[in-house]
Amino acid sequence: MAEEKIKVLIVEDEPLIAEGIKMHLSNTNFSVVGMAYDDEEAIQLLQTKMLDIVILDVNLESEKDGIQIAEYINKSCPMPFIYLTSYSDKGTMNRAKNTSPAGFIVKPFNKKTLLATLEIAVSNFTAINNQHVPNLSLVKINRELSVPLSDREFELLQLLYDGKNNQEICEILFIAMNTVKRHITNTYFKLDVKSRTEAISLVRNIMLR
Incomplete structure (x- = not known):
């Protein structure tokens, strides 16, 4: 029986980085169920795939950047997301913070940092969403x-x-x-x-x- 894993969508316009993330997540508690290289692919996968968390490049080179995709997630399909970022101007980072991401990963990064950030993001999202809900019956x-x-x-x-x-x-x-x-x-x-x-x-x- 296959292990139930946490389902991940990667939204990154640099294929080498996207493939590197996928490789880091192989043989872990995470499963990459989709990879998007632009905003259209990202929205389509968000609408059709069963997902637990999204990894978003802040500076996505497409009609919508990663921050706009995050806004779509918050509005249409709430789930935790973490940003990938290299150097960004202050205005961009303030926009990113206003979307309430579950975490940030600065490029370049290693496998240990990626896994720890994802684990904490999923756990915190669950805890926050359950704060005002009665105990399960x-x-x-x-x-x-x-x-x-x-x-x-x-x-x-x-x-x-x-x-x-x-x-x-x-x-x-x-x-x-x-x-x-x-x-x-x-x-x-x-x-x-x-x-x-x-x-x-x-x-x-x-x-x-």
């Missing part, structure tokens, strides 16, 4: 599902909701990685979702009804 969630979650699946869902990754779930629940993967697959099937962000968004909406 198995009864309330199961009322909305055709096939109810088991107690163990609900326990795992709570940990996903709190921003825990697969390895942390293994350690907290004292279960094997294959068992975690199986529970995640079953939970996603019952929720009719395909990604971590989609699952969190669904149960958050259920709890706010």
Whole structure:
């Protein structure tokens, strides 16, 4: 069974840098599910792919720059995004900050910095979005599902909701990685979702009804 990974979109107009990021993320907890080299490709992928986080080049050389794509994300498909940046003028950086990015990575960067920034961004986004939401209720969630979650699946869902990754779930629940993967697959099937962000968004909406 394939490991459930955090789904990443890379928006970068320099193919060598984009491929380098993809290589850094291979064999990690992240999976690159799309690469866009301009704003049109980026918007299309944002509309069609199941994503958890976006890596955005601030100075994208296209009709819309990375900051304008970030504004689209905030308005149309809220999810965490981090900026890639080299030197930018003060005005550009102020525009970037106003979009509330989950992080910045300065070029050139290494694999360790990239992974740490992504992990923190996903975790913080989950925590911030859950601050004003009631605790999850198995009864309330199961009322909305055709096939109810088991107690163990609900326990795992709570940990996903709190921003825990697969390895942390293994350690907290004292279960094997294959068992975690199986529970995640079953939970996603019952929720009719395909990604971590989609699952969190669904149960958050259920709890706010």
